[in-house]
Amino acid sequence: MHHFHYTDGILHAESVSIPTIAEAVGTPFYCYSTATFTRHVEVLSQAFDGSDHLICYAVKANSNQAVLKTMAALGTGMDVVSEGELRRARAAGVPPNKIIFAGVGKTRDEMAYAINEDILGFNVESAAELNALSEVASGLGKTARIAIRVNPDVDAKTHAKISTGKSENKFGVPYSQALALYDEAANLPGIDVTGIHMHIGSQITELEPFRLAFARMREFYQELRTRGHNISHLDIGGGLGVPYRGTNDIPPHPDEYAKVVRDTLGDLGLKFVMEPGRMIAANAGILVSSVIYTKPTENKHFTIIDAAMNDLIRPTLYDAHHDVWPVIERPKSADRVVQDLVGPVCESGDYLGQNQPLPLLEPDELIAFMSAGAYGAVMASTYNTRLLIPEVLVNGDQFAVVRPRTTYDELISLDKIPPWFT
């Protein structure tokens, strides 16, 4: 559920009309809804009511400081994948004892920074990383709490580029090697083994892959216990999908997801850590763009818009679909034209929608790409020397620019001219 809706035929975010924001900041821009972020955190938290749990929002989905502050105010922890994200979480006021550090390539500098911050724990992804962490922690005279990311080798049945739990993916430690690595970890200086971690992929729309992976984690936990490991938490990762196609692909409700967790793992007495990104942020944001031209050709009707792949790369990178809503509502009976929504970037891969049956869109008309709050602004680039676009956060009847559009001067002056030109 989200809080973008038509009121008197005009698209609103909560109580603020989208044309009002467009007038204030220009297009294109991202617009986020506080009420939607809040609702998603609350629904997930309620689903796990009665079970000891910590929601660690996956910062990489949307790392704007205002978004992180919104999460922190709701009491969530954070899952970070770089020193930069750790710094962002700390800057937003998240206490270190609610921060988990994940990722296959943490450098020693990043480890040292996180150990000095005394974060809740590291999710370790290889033997080499484990040894480096042990060296860094003991060098600092400190201890790093760890979970090892176990790759359960299950098919998450999602897009290949966001599947992470199969044996051919780079993530985690193969199930067959994980026990030995836990035994090794227990004997390393500077390492305190506290948990188990898994994360099998993103945009997962069925419960079965989760059920299979959780069942494997159960077996694994029991084996660790027999071997004398003292495990207190199970980090079940993120990955729950969102409805990108209106009401046509409804993913499992958090209540159903929580039931699978309880059915498979509920009796073990473990604390559950979760790392949701997309299910918190995706439907809490839209990308608003303006039509520049229409270009009907023999084979296609192109609608050329001012947003492009550098602003939202999901369609190009993941074959992702975003529903398009005209900001001024059209009657349901309006004639539809199958069209491609393309940006100004010089790439054939620059499209935000393909073969979408939509009302004929007119130049200067505003349109919204729905469900763009996760993996949208965070993946933007300045390719074609296009400026990073503004991010706006709505809260009830207020809105604030939480990241202004960059300027051409800022962008160009990042480059430096070597001395031999002067």
Ligand SMILES: *Cc1c(COP(=O)(O)O)cnc(C)c1O
């Ligand atoms: C990306 C990622 C997440 C978040 O995934 P979502 O599908 O956005 O919920 C959680 N944990 C890890 C380790 C990740 O890499």
